[in-house]
Amino acid sequence: MKIIILGAGQVGGTLAEHLANEQNDITVVDTDGDRLRELQDRLDIGTVNGSASHPDTLYQAGADDADMLIAVTNSDEINMMACQIAHSLFNTPTKISRVRAPNYLAHQEKLFTPDNIPVDVIIGPEQLVTKNIVELIANPGALQVLDFADGRIQLVAVRAFHGGPIVGHELQDIRTHMPKVDTRVAAIFRRDRAIIPEGNTVVEADDEVFFIAARKDIRKVMSELRKIDKPYQRVMIAGGGNIGATLAQSIERDYQVKVIEQSYPRCRVLSESLKHAIVLHGSASEPGLLTSENIESTDVFCALTNNDESNIMMSMLAKRMGAKKVITLITNPAYADLVGDEIDIAISPQQITIGSLLTHVRRGDISNVHSLRRGAAEAIEVTARGDAYSSRVVGRRLEEINLPDGVTIGAIVRGDEVLIAHRHVLVETDDHVVLFLTDRNRISAVEKLFAVGFGFFS
Amino acid sequence: MHVLSELLTPGRTVCRAPGSSKKRLFETLASVVSEDSPGITEADIFAQLIARERLGSTGLGAGIAIPHCRIANCNQPIGCLVTLEEPIDFDAPDDLPVDILFVLLVPEEAHQTHLEILARIARLFSQSSFCEALRDAPDSRVLFQRATEWQA
Numbered sequence: 001m002k003i004i005i006l007g008a009g010q011v012g013g014t015l016a017e018h019l020a021n022e023q024n025d026i027t028v029v030d031t032d033g034d035r036l037r038e039l040q041d042r043l044d045i046g047t048v049n050g051s052a053s054h055p056d057t058l059y060q061a062g063a064d065d066a067d068m069l070i071a072v073t074n075s076d077e078i079n080m081m082a083c084q085i086a087h088s089l090f091n092t093p094t095k096i097s098r099v100r101a102p103n104y105l106a107h108q109e110k111l112f113t114p115d116n117i118p119v120d121v122i123i124g125p126e127q128l129v130t131k132n133i134v135e136l137i138a139n140p141g142a143l144q145v146l147d148f149a150d151g152r153i154q155l156v157a158v159r160a161f162h163g164g165p166i167v168g169h170e171l172q173d174i175r176t177h178m179p180k181v182d183t184r185v186a187a188i189f190r191r192d193r194a195i196i197p198e199g200n201t202v203v204e205a206d207d208e209v210f211f212i213a214a215r216k217d218i219r220k221v222m223s224e225l226r227k228i229d230k231p232y233q234r235v236m237i238a239g240g241g242n243i244g245a246t247l248a249q250s251i252e253r254d255y256q257v258k259v260i261e262q263s264y265p266r267c268r269v270l271s272e273s274l275k276h277a278i279v280l281h282g283s284a285s286e287p288g289l290l291t292s293e294n295i296e297s298t299d300v301f302c303a304l305t306n307n308d309e310s311n312i313m314m315s316m317l318a319k320r321m322g323a324k325k326v327i328t329l330i331t332n333p334a335y336a337d338l339v340g341d342e343i344d345i346a347i348s349p350q351q352i353t354i355g356s357l358l359t360h361v362r363r364g365d366i367s368n369v370h371s372l373r374r375g376a377a378e379a380i381e382v383t384a385r386g387d388a389y390s391s392r393v394v395g396r397r398l399e400e401i402n403l404p405d406g407v408t409i410g411a412i413v414r415g416d417e418v419l420i421a422h423r424h425v426l427v428e429t430d431d432h433v434v435l436f437l438t439d440r441n442r443i444s445a446v447e448k449l450f451a452v453g454f455g456f457f458s
Numbered sequence: 459m460h461v462l463s464e465l466l467t468p469g470r471t472v473c474r475a476p477g478s479s480k481k482r483l484f485e486t487l488a489s490v491v492s493e494d495s496p497g498i499t500e501a502d503i504f505a506q507l508i509a510r511e512r513l514g515s516t517g518l519g520a521g522i523a524i525p526h527c528r529i530a531n532c533n534q535p536i537g538c539l540v541t542l543e544e545p546i547d548f549d550a551p552d553d554l555p556v557d558i559l560f561v562l563l564v565p566e567e568a569h570q571t572h573l574e575i576l577a578r579i580a581r582l583f584s585q586s587s588f589c590e591a592l593r594d595a596p597d598s599r600v601l602f603q604r605a606t607e608w609q610a
Contacts, residue, residue, distance in 0.1 A: 002479060065479030067508075091485060093508045363512055385513055451514035454580070457564065457572055458510040458527050 001025070002066045003361065006052035006082050007073035008035045010331065010350045011098070011125075015070065015357055018375065020045050022444060027061045030073075053081040055089055063090040070357060071097040072123075076104060080117050087118035096121040096360055098353070102242060121360050125353045130246045132352055133327060136345060137251060137300055140229035140325070141222055143208070143345060146370045148381045148434045149413035154215050155186065155370070155379050155434070160207040161226035172199035174224055182420040183213040183221045186410040186436035189373070194438035196408060210372075210379075212410035212434060214418045229324075232299035236260065236323070238284035238314055239305030240270045243329065247302065252276040258293055260284045284314045287321065296322030303328045308335050316342045333374065351375060363447045367432065371440075378440040379410075382450050384431045390456040392449055393433070399423040404445035406438040461578040463606040465537030465562070469494040471602040472540045473595055479546060484508060487525070487561050491538045497531045503563065517550025522583045526562040526576060535575055536563045539605055541592055558583070558592055582608070 001024050005012045008030035020026050020043045027046040030036050036047040050057035052073050063069070069086045071079035079097040086092035097119045099105060105124050112119045135145035135154075144157040160167050166174055171185055188195040189208040195201065203209065203225070213221050222228055233256055237244045240261030248259050248270070257277035261267045264281055271279040282289045284303070295301070301323035303311035308330050315326040319342050330336045330346045339346055355371040358378075362369060368381035388395030392402075398409055398421055412419040413432040419425050427433065435446060472490055477483040488503035506527040510516065517523045529536075538561040545555035560579060564572040582588060588608055595601035 002481070065481055067479075067481050091504070093481060093505070363514075365513060453514065454516060454518065454524075455573060455576060456510075456514065457569070457576075458506065458513060 001068060001361070001363075002062060003027070003068045003070060004029065004058070004061045004063060004066045006030075006069070006071040006079065008032065008039055008047075009072065009074065010333070011072045011353050011357075012070075013039055014333075014350055014354055014375065015072070016043055016045055018354065018358065018371075018440075019361065021441070027066075029057060029061050051078075053078045053085055055085055058082065058085060058090065063092060066090070066092055068092070068094040068361065069096065070361075071095070072353075072357075076101050080104075080119065083119045084117060087114075094120050094360065096123065096357060098123045098125065100124065100126060100242070102126070102246070123353055123356050125349045126242045126246060128352045128356055129243055129329070129347060129349050130250065132347060133243075133247055133302060133304075134250055136327060137232055137235060137255070139218060139222070140232050140299075141226060142218075144372070145218075146368075146379060148212075148368050148379075148411070149418070149432050151215060152413055152416070153212060153411050153418050153434065154218055155210060155212050155410065155436070156218055156222065157208060157210050157372075158222055158225050160203050160205055160209055162205045163227040164203075164223070164225040166224040167203050167205050167226075170200045170202055171197055174221075177224060178220060181213070181217045181220050183211050183217060184408075184410050184420045184422075185209060185211045186379070186408050187377070187438050194377070194406065196406065196438065210436060212420065212436075214420075232325075234258075234294075234298050235300045235302065236284075236293065236295065236298045236318070238301070238303045238311075238318075239329075240266055240279070241304065241306055244302070244304040245270060245273070247304065248274055248277045260289065260293075285310060285317060287317065290318060290321050298323045299325060301326045305329075308332050312339060312343065319343070336374070348374075362443065364450045376440060378437045378443065379434065380437070380443075380446070381413075381432050381434050382446075384427050384429065384433055384450065385458075386452040386456045387429055390453040391429075392453075393427050394429050394431075396427055397423065398425050398427070401427070402449070404442045404449070407442050407446060408436050410434045410436055460606060461575065461582065462537060462539070462608075465535055465575075465579075466539055466602065466606055467494055468599065468602045470536070470538040471598050471605065472538075473598040473601040474543045475540050476543050477546060478544070480511070480548060481508075483540075483542070483546060483559070484511075484525070487538060487540060487559070490540070491536060491561065491563065494538075495532075495536055497533075498529055498536075498563070502529060506563075507561070511549075515549040515551065517548045517552075517556055518580060518583060519550055519552040519554065520584075520586070520589070521545060521554055521557050522589060523548050523550065523556045523559045524562060524576070524579055524583065525559065526564070526572075528566045528572075529563045530566060532563055532565045534565065535572065537561065537579075538563075539592075539601065541595065541601065558589055 083095040301318040315328040358369040365383040492500040510527040545557040548556040
């Protein structure tokens with residue numbers, strides 16, 4: 001595919017890196033020539049230095065031939081305008097835009113239609129990040145919680161601990177422990193190496209285990225892998241920006257929420273829009289404030305300011321002063337690698353955004369892509385199209401499907417029904433299949449496996 | 459044998475079309491077909507062809523592709539034959555670029571007949587002598603003639 005990426009920032013750059021190796025023809029556009037040169041040194045891509053929404057820039061980037069435009073510059077307005085130009089002048093089939101401002105997103109359905117602002121897919125990173133954190137707070141002990149099939153099933157990453165009944169035992173024992181719960185362990189990472197789990201794989205303490213189960217069973221499966229944490233009650237949010245405010249709004253009914261915000265005018269806005277949460281004016285890096293707000297009895301401390309350094313430092317402080325869990329927003333990937341055990345969960349907005357973008361870039365009928373383990377692994381939900389003749393998947397039992405190495409099928413969703421993957425399950429037309437790739441380089445093989453044959457009529 | 463004579467018209471036969479990419483080629487195809495087939499819009503053909511291709515390539519191999527899809531407001535199967543000046547990348551199973559395309563648009567119902575037509579077209583285009591004759595055609599008139607009068 002020919003893809004134009006507007007914006008060579010962290011998301012644009014990482015996306016180019018993901019896609020350049022996958023038989024795509026990538027052109028990146030930015031106004032910053034140095035940044036483009038740096039990308040071009042590492043990757044086999046084309047670059048154009050210019051204003052992303054200008055017709056001549058888009059023309060130079062090959063918009064006449066491009067299958068897809070992905071607008072991820074820092075400006076919502078440039079992103080939207082570029083999609084409009086691509087639509088009106090170049091008839092670009094797929095236009096994806098990042099839009100941050102909640103003000104635009106509030107009118108999403110009316111604004112973004114082919115006759116108005118022609119954007120096919122809107123990516124709102126703040127919304128995605130907020131949703132991610134809400135799930136983490138709802139599932140104490142989970143490192144990651146990812147939705148598939150509109151949340152009917154979830155993929156959960158959790159670290160195994162001594163004391164979990166299954167730790168030290170074979171995976172197949174889960175069935176005897178919990179005959180009524182169906183789950184599938186999709187992958188295990190042990191000292192950063194992937195293990196493809198079999199029934200006789202023995203779980204060790206400190207393994208990072210990815211399992212798939214129906215939403216209602218998540219807690220029970222987690223209790224097999226570690227002593228389960230009590231449900232969280234008290235949440236402290238540092239930073240009342242877009243993410244902090246949306247998070248507070250979506251959880252204030254279910255938890256005791258405190259929001260710490262430095263700017264007084266912003267505090268006024270927050271206290272007017274939040275019904276239950278308490279808004280505090282001050283800095284979360286002030287030990288005095290944390291003490292007086294009972295940091296030691298806080299279950300989760302979320303550092304969500306727009307400054308990585310502050311987020312990391314205040315998280316470490318909060319953790320040391322007794323917060324049970326800290327969730328920290330870190331945009332710089334180098335920092336995310338650097339921070340150790342003091343930070344329980346580092347959230348990378350780029351990685352979350354990239355998963356969401358890849359959903360629309362991949363070939364096939366794909367409804368979800370989650371980029372995992374800093375982009376090394378991937379979990380995808382793909383619809384099996386075609387029939388027994390035109391598909392290599394439909395009409396076959398899972399054990400008959402020739403999966404690429406390092407790829408496991410975790411579950412199938414058929415309408416409202418969730419089928420956890422077992423050998424004998426037969427794939428039917430239009431089933432949603434959830435797969436786990438321990439190595440994302442296998443994606444081309446997975447795309448080929450699910451591609452319909454020549455005789456398929458759409 | 460003359461599956462093509464029922465599907466093609468001179469207006470939907472284009473010899474040595476320019477086109478540097480799949481996207482631009484589909485634009486050309488959509489415009490050629492819609493001009494010759496009242497009731498079917500260019501935008502619809504373009505969108506449907508792109509959507510079908512996304513699920514799996516319609517490349518046959520050896521430089522041939524037969525993009526096909528269902529179309530609303532289409533009363534009978536419609537064909538369109540295009541040869542290209544320069545072969546283009548088409549994600550074909552043999553990874554070879556494509557320079558002969560036959561587009562098949564069919565009504566939304568009657569699945570089985572479409573599959574039979576598609577199979578007959580595929581058989582015809584798997585004969586290399588037929589494809590060579592099409593590649594050699596100097597203009598659209600001769601191309602139409604050769605395509606519709608070919609004796610296996």
